[in-house]
Amino acid sequence: MTTIFGVALPVLTGQFLIGLINGSFYALLSLGLAVIFGLLRIVNFAHGAFYMLGAFAAWMLLNYAGIGYWGALFLAPLVVAVVGMVIERTMLRALYGLDHLYGLLFTFGLALLLEGGFRHYFGTSGQPYAAPEALRGATNIGFMVLPNYRGWVVLASLVVCLGTWAIIEKTKIGAYLRAATENSTLVQAFGVNVPVLLTLTYGFGCALAGVAGVLAAPLFQVSPLMGSNLIIIVFAVVVIGGMGSILGAIVTGYMLGIVEGLCKVFYPEAANIVVFVIMAIVLLLRPAGLFGKDS
Amino acid sequence: MKNLKTIILSTVFTLSATAAFADPYRIGVLTDMSGMNYDLAGQGSVVAAQMAVEDFGGKLLGEDIEVIVGDHQNKPDVGSTLARTWIDEQNVVAVVDVPTSSVAMAVQEITRQKDTAFLISTAGSSALTAEACSASTAQWTWDTYALANGTGRALTQGGAKKWYFITVDYTFGHALEADTTQAVTAAGGEVIGSVRHPRETTDFSSYILQAQASGADVIALANSSGDTMTALKQMQEFGITEAGQKVAGMLLFLTDVQGVGLDIAQDLTLTTAFYWDMDDATREWSARYSERMEGKKPTMVHAGVYSAVMNYLKAAEASGQAKSGSKVMETMRGMDINDFFNRNAYLREDGRVVHDMFLVRVKKPSESTSEGDLYEVLATIPGNEAFASLENSTCPLVKK
Numbered sequence: 001m002t003t004i005f006g007v008a009l010p011v012l013t014g015q016f017l018i019g020l021i022n023g024s025f026y027a028l029l030s031l032g033l034a035v036i037f038g039l040l041r042i043v044n045f046a047h048g049a050f051y052m053l054g055a056f057a058a059w060m061l062l063n064y065a066g067i068g069y070w071g072a073l074f075l076a077p078l079v080v081a082v083v084g085m086v087i088e089r090t091m092l093r094a095l096y097g098l099d100h101l102y103g104l105l106f107t108f109g110l111a112l113l114l115e116g117g118f119r120h121y122f123g124t125s126g127q128p129y130a131a132p133e134a135l136r137g138a139t140n141i142g143f144m145v146l147p148n149y150r151g152w153v154v155l156a157s158l159v160v161c162l163g164t165w166a167i168i169e170k171t172k173i174g175a176y177l178r179a180a181t182e183n184s185t186l187v188q189a190f191g192v193n194v195p196v197l198l199t200l201t202y203g204f205g206c207a208l209a210g211v212a213g214v215l216a217a218p219l220f221q222v223s224p225l226m227g228s229n230l231i232i233i234v235f236a237v238v239v240i241g242g243m244g245s246i247l248g249a250i251v252t253g254y255m256l257g258i259v260e261g262l263c264k265v266f267y268p269e270a271a272n273i274v275v276f277v278i279m280a281i282v283l284l285l286r287p288a289g290l291f292g293k294d295s
Numbered sequence: 296m297k298n299l300k301t302i303i304l305s306t307v308f309t310l311s312a313t314a315a316f317a318d319p320y321r322i323g324v325l326t327d328m329s330g331m332n333y334d335l336a337g338q339g340s341v342v343a344a345q346m347a348v349e350d351f352g353g354k355l356l357g358e359d360i361e362v363i364v365g366d367h368q369n370k371p372d373v374g375s376t377l378a379r380t381w382i383d384e385q386n387v388v389a390v391v392d393v394p395t396s397s398v399a400m401a402v403q404e405i406t407r408q409k410d411t412a413f414l415i416s417t418a419g420s421s422a423l424t425a426e427a428c429s430a431s432t433a434q435w436t437w438d439t440y441a442l443a444n445g446t447g448r449a450l451t452q453g454g455a456k457k458w459y460f461i462t463v464d465y466t467f468g469h470a471l472e473a474d475t476t477q478a479v480t481a482a483g484g485e486v487i488g489s490v491r492h493p494r495e496t497t498d499f500s501s502y503i504l505q506a507q508a509s510g511a512d513v514i515a516l517a518n519s520s521g522d523t524m525t526a527l528k529q530m531q532e533f534g535i536t537e538a539g540q541k542v543a544g545m546l547l548f549l550t551d552v553q554g555v556g557l558d559i560a561q562d563l564t565l566t567t568a569f570y571w572d573m574d575d576a577t578r579e580w581s582a583r584y585s586e587r588m589e590g591k592k593p594t595m596v597h598a599g600v601y602s603a604v605m606n607y608l609k610a611a612e613a614s615g616q617a618k619s620g621s622k623v624m625e626t627m628r629g630m631d632i633n634d635f636f637n638r639n640a641y642l643r644e645d646g647r648v649v650h651d652m653f654l655v656r657v658k659k660p661s662e663s664t665s666e667g668d669l670y671e672v673l674a675t676i677p678g679n680e681a682f683a684s685l686e687n688s689t690c691p692l693v694k695k
Contacts, residue, residue, distance in 0.1 A: 125550045
């Protein structure tokens with residue numbers, strides 16, 4: 001059997017694929033962060049909480065309203081987006097003119113409140129949420145057994161990520177958004193309602209976290225802590241990709257998922273710090289991030 | 296400016312005066328109020344301690360008893376600082392519960408120095424009563440040796456000879472893996488590999504693939520709560536049991552089994568110190584607990600906290616003082632500590648409370664008649680077989 005550094009090739013390919021699955025979550029979440037930071041200049045520390053909210057919304061839709069996975073995949077992100085937009089309209093808006101630090105602290109506090117609230121009502125053990133009937137089971141693809149649901153996660157996240165990138169980079173709405181970040185006064189003078197644009201953007205960013213939450217629900221426990229477990233890594237991904245760079249967030253997300261996956265084979269003890277080591281190296285060599293523009 | 300000084304000074308004097316005046320004895324429940332151990336210990340441990348104090352009558356040696364709570368956030372530095380402040384400034388005479396072995400290790404150093412009673416219910420590293428043992432400690436509920444021995448031996452004797460470990464990378468995981476390895480080899484099995492993961496891992500698939508490829512008969516999870524639940528859930532995804540490999544959760548609390556659901560947990564064999572539905576006494580206490588906990592069933596940790604606090608109070612009353620933890624423990628060694636939780640129990644000089652343990656099987660969804668109906672008790676493991684004997688003890692307090 002072919003081996004690379006003493007690890008059999010099939011095992012390695014399997015790990016590569018698994019890295020890609022985790023990378024899907026990193027990409028989805030860091031994409032939302034990048035959109036929000038790119039356009040609103042808000043470091044959204046509540047992103048992990050919105051991810052958790054997405055998963056809980058799916059769980060609640062199932063248990064209180066009888067709406068299954070496919071319905072939740074559309075409804076839960078909508079719920080999260082509405083919550084996000086209300087928060088943007090009523091609170092976050094007041095912080096736009098201030099230093100980044102205020103937005104960071106505010107969203108961090110918000111995350112603690114949301115998590116604390118859910119912890120109070122649901123505890124920390126988490127709620128089980130089953131994968132939809134059509135995606136249960138696993139397929140033997142030669143070098144590994146791939147659970148069908150995980151294959152779906154990679155596919156879904158790729159579609160969402162590329163779709164978002166296309167909207168922002170290739171459409172007229174995206175052009176308005178990008179223009180509004182460059183010079184909002186001028187864009188407003190052209191008759192574009194910038195405040196509404198910003199609210200929608202924040203809502204959209206939160207909805208992306210919600211999508212990730214629904215995708216994650218059948219894989220992990222639906223637990224109040226699920227967001228805080230992930231958010232720090234996702235921030236590292238954004239920093240490595242370059243703050244605010246959409247493409248950077250997507251590519252770095254998948255790439256780091258793979259690096260982490262391989263690390264779990266060669267040196268498992270370092271798996272939870274490898275992302276941060278890479279972050280430190282990138283910051284030393286390219287302070288603006290891999291895809292960031294020096295400004 | 297002068298005014299401000301007066302205010303500060305008078306406040307300080309008032310505060311110190313109230314502190315000195317009629318301080319009640321305090322029982323400090325030091326637990327995880329915000330992290331992944333919240334359900335299995337957390338608020339339930341606080342309620343259990345309060346129940347014990349109320350049932351005891353609320354007074355110790357003529358003084359009031361008060362239960363206070365601290366959140367150690369699963370961090371050893373936070374835990375030991377809290378414990379030190381409690382003992383130094385708040386008249387805490389017993390520190391109780393303390394999930395997470397690394398935190399318990401740090402706290403035990405403080406309670407040893409201060410000679411304060413340390414009643415461990417959740418922390419399970421067997422090192423706490425071995426090389427790190429302390430004269431003022433009682434490890435009440437379980438330890439890694441007992442679980443390893445119970446589950447490890449039962450499965451190996453049942454024909455599962457080759458073991459692979461997925462182990463959490465800190466004190467507790469290492470102890471659980473080492474203890475299980477010993478039990479497995481003693482029963483004629485062998486360990487063919489292991490992989491270590493950081494605490495609070497969200498994705499186990501890499502480790503599961505490695506375990507799957509190892510060709511082991513059993514994949515043993517030497518981790519706890521959130522990690523165990525995620526791993527169990529993901530192992531089902533990868534079709535581990537369908538492909539013929541067995542899964543063993545070395546430490547499973549009732550709340551973990553509820554968390555993953557019977558669909559996934561069914562037929563797991565595990566070792567526990569307590570199950571609410573064993574006899575009238577356990578049911579009676581559990582019903583009282585449930586009433587105060589929105590209908591939730593107690594874990595072994597909660598029952599252990601109650602039993603530990605109750606017996607501590609009895610022993611302190613009998614020894615005529617509460618301040619010296621080691622003297623209270625000395626009294627307790629001569630006492631009968633059997634109750635609804637403790638069966639055939641006694642406290643050893645290394646701090647281990649020896650009592651019967653139970654080998655149970657998780658019911659299938661079709662066998663379970665109510666939400667809390669989760670286990671079938673397979674066998675009682677007598678205390679002397681369940682826990683490590685004193686013969687090879689590395690505890691310096693054990694006289695040989």
